[in-house]
Amino acid sequence: MSTRRATGLRAWVLQRVTAVYLGLLTPVLLWRLVIAPPADHAEWRAWAAQPLVSVALLLFFAALFLHAWVGVRDIVIDYIKPFAPRLAVLTLTGFGLLACGFWVLRILFLAAVRAGA
Amino acid sequence: MQLNIHRYDPDRDQAPAMQAFEVEARPGMMLRDALLQVQRQDETLAFRHSCGEGVCGSDGLNVNGANRLACITPLHELKAPVKIRPLPGMPVIRDLVVDLTQFYRQYRVVKPYLIRHDPNPEVEVRQSPEERDQLEGLTECIMCACCSTSCPSFWWNPDKFLGPQALLSAWRFLADSRDEATKERLDDLDGPFKLFRCHTIMNCVNACPKGLNPTQAIGRIKALMLKRAI
Numbered sequence: 001m002s003t004r005r006a007t008g009l010r011a012w013v014l015q016r017v018t019a020v021y022l023g024l025l026t027p028v029l030l031w032r033l034v035i036a037p038p039a040d041h042a043e044w045r046a047w048a049a050q051p052l053v054s055v056a057l058l059l060f061f062a063a064l065f066l067h068a069w070v071g072v073r074d075i076v077i078d079y080i081k082p083f084a085p086r087l088a089v090l091t092l093t094g095f096g097l098l099a100c101g102f103w104v105l106r107i108l109f110l111a112a113v114r115a116g117a
Numbered sequence: 118m119q120l121n122i123h124r125y126d127p128d129r130d131q132a133p134a135m136q137a138f139e140v141e142a143r144p145g146m147m148l149r150d151a152l153l154q155v156q157r158q159d160e161t162l163a164f165r166h167s168c169g170e171g172v173c174g175s176d177g178l179n180v181n182g183a184n185r186l187a188c189i190t191p192l193h194e195l196k197a198p199v200k201i202r203p204l205p206g207m208p209v210i211r212d213l214v215v216d217l218t219q220f221y222r223q224y225r226v227v228k229p230y231l232i233r234h235d236p237n238p239e240v241e242v243r244q245s246p247e248e249r250d251q252l253e254g255l256t257e258c259i260m261c262a263c264c265s266t267s268c269p270s271f272w273w274n275p276d277k278f279l280g281p282q283a284l285l286s287a288w289r290f291l292a293d294s295r296d297e298a299t300k301e302r303l304d305d306l307d308g309p310f311k312l313f314r315c316h317t318i319m320n321c322v323n324a325c326p327k328g329l330n331p332t333q334a335i336g337r338i339k340a341l342m343l344k345r346a347i
Contacts, residue, residue, distance in 0.1 A: 008306075008313035009342050074316070077309055078273050 006073070015070040018063035025060050049115035054108050061104045065097040118142040119198035120151060122162065125209050133209065135200070142192050148199070149176055149188040164213035171326060174261030177204050178213055184263035184324040204266035206275065220262050223279045226311070227287040232298035248294040255289035255334065257327050258282065264321035264331055270314040278314035279306075281321035281331030287312075288334035291341060303342050312338060 038044040048054060072093045080086045118140055125133035138158060140151045149166050156162050164187075166176040171189035178187050179202040181195060192199075207215035233242075265271045265280035279287070287306060290296050306312040312335065321331040 006309045008308045008310070009339070009346055011309065012313050012339065013343060073309075078270065078314065 006077075011070045011073065014066055018067040018070075021059065021063045022067060025056065029060070045111045045115045048108060049112040054112060057108060058104070061101065065101050069093065069097055118151070118192065120155060121198050121200045122152075122155065122213070123202040123209075124162075124212050126161075126211055127209075137198065144193075146192045147188055148178075148180060148185075148190040148192055148195065148201075151192050151199075152187060152201075162213075163211040172259060174259035177261040177263045177266070177326075179203065179205055179266075184267045186261055186263065186326040189326060204262055206266050206272040207262075215266075217262055219275045220260075220265055220280065220282065223265075223275075223283040224260065224286060226279060227283050227290070227306075228298070228302070229286045229290065231290065231293060231296050232301070233295070234297045242295045244294055251292045251294070252289060254329050255285060255292065258285055258289075258329060259327060261326060263324040263326055264329075267320040267324040269318055269320070270316060274310060274314055277310035279311045281315075281335070284312060284315070284338065285329065285331040285334045288338050291338060299341075300345070303338075303345060306338060307342065312342075 032038075032047070038047055048057065073090065076086055076089050076093075080089060120138045120140055121135045122138060123133055124130070124136045138155045140154045142151070147169075149169060152162070152164055152166070156164075164176065164178070166188060167173040168175070169188045171186050174186070176187040177184060179185075180187070180190060181200050184204060201213065203209050203213045203215045207217060207219070210216050260282060262282065264285075265282045268281055270278050271280040287302065291299055291302055296302075315332070315335045317332055317336075319332045322329075322333075325331070
């Protein structure tokens, strides 16, 4: 068997490892943004611009999008059989998640710049 | 007691239908006995059975929505009217008889036999009691197909996902101290389909009439794979 194939073990491990990080950080983010939210936009920006927070946020969204990718890929592999829609859904998902990723980068970068960090 | 039984003869019927039968329930009666009573009323009813004591694995059926062996299912435990259907997801040959070709094919994929690379020794390959213990809960599988045909992942991809029965068998040989093909077996199971379509739904564990745990076996294969990969 020399044909290329999608990964099994790697995707499965990725899904689990990202789940652990998401599980740990989600309560922290919920607490910081919902229960004890910043008073205004400037305060949020200053919070998000702290080096530790911005790295944790970047990792959070990277983990989220990787996790989402494996999940959507699983659904597609399970339920969508014909090649064309399968490729279309995977491509759209991939581009969509990449776009979200760059958007997050942009937001966090601008927050850091405007906070004067 | 009323039994509603799935009837379908592809040569005559347009579509499957449920047919009601009355059986006289006696104490200690198993579902298989009830089906034999129905067959005396209507000899055209087709269903598989053989040993009658949960050893051969022939009479796996979907009873009131759950896969069970008719011969070890006491009739009094079932809510009337008892709905009896063939094992789900498999092509129906007639009435309660399904075509299990795909199921056996997936079993064959895992090479369910010991593979040795060393030259065969003059005497038998010995196993310590502890090594034999590793095979508890794996060798007892009677291949009744109750687990695989209750698995949604097997319903969606029966040609690509091996299903709980074949994966339990795969672990049975991976866990065997006498087998020397661990690497080949693991390499063969990687990829998104054969093993990793399992989403830990655990219908297989609920369905197994022998009380085995295919989900745990699948988890152990994944753990071993990971251990070998990093």
